[in-house]
Amino acid sequence: MSVEHVEKVYNTYSSVYDLIFGPVFNSGREMAPDLLNLYPGARLLEVGAGTGLSIAEMPRDIEITGVDLSQKMLDKAHKRMAQLGRADVQLLKMDATRLEFGDNSFDRVLAAYFVSTVPDPVRVVHEMKRVCKPGGIIVIMNHFTHEVPLVGALERFLSPLFYRVGFRTDLSARPLMEECGLEVDRFEKIDFMGNWKAVRCFNRK
Ligand SMILES: C[S@@+](CC[C@H](N)C(=O)[O-])C[C@H]1O[C@@H](n2cnc3c(N)ncnc32)[C@H](O)[C@@H]1O
Incomplete structure (x- = not known):
């Protein structure tokens, strides 16, 4: 699926995203x-920031940049930030996949429910x-294939179907x-079933 298709899918989702994928x-x-x-003054980048639901959880004493491909998701994020006074x-x-920032620009980088939405x-x-x-922290929260081989195989089999919807x-x-x-x-479980995980890595270059 192309980047253009992903953008189209999330533009379409934007009006119902918070309702379905919020809680x-x-x-x-x-x-x-x-x-x-996080620590005061830290520079945080969220890739695939969507409607800003993760940013809303962040403390106010850090510097936050969020990027997203979908203008309609970003419009929602702008509204949320205005409501929060941020x-x-x-x-x-x-x-x-082509970040317009220089090397070593951020102390922390977050991808929440994002990496499985991109083609690469x-x-x-x-x-x-x-x-x-270098020495910064990267956190990736995502659905990863289950360690139980049969469940993992089923997830791999169904993947092309799921990818049609984003x-x-x-x-x-x-x-x-x-x-x-x-x-x-x-490596932490996010949900009680263990299908969604948070991975924290130190950036050793
Ligand atoms: C499932 S949403 C997650 C949004 C948010 N992080 C959250 O916690 O709700 C995935 C987001 O990634 C964005 N996205 C997909 N591909 C992208 C890309 N190549 N570059 C930037 N954003 C992208 C989509 O537009 C969508 O807003």
């Missing part, structure tokens, strides 16, 4: 500030790594991190 994914979003180990948050329309997750994670400072289900966490040269520091 369902909130447990992960609430864990994000702690996993990111004019300081920078929201930009940008393709996360490896490229996105490489970009997250590039813009993150996300793939055939992504394995550890091979992705290994391919991108990221060392996993924490």
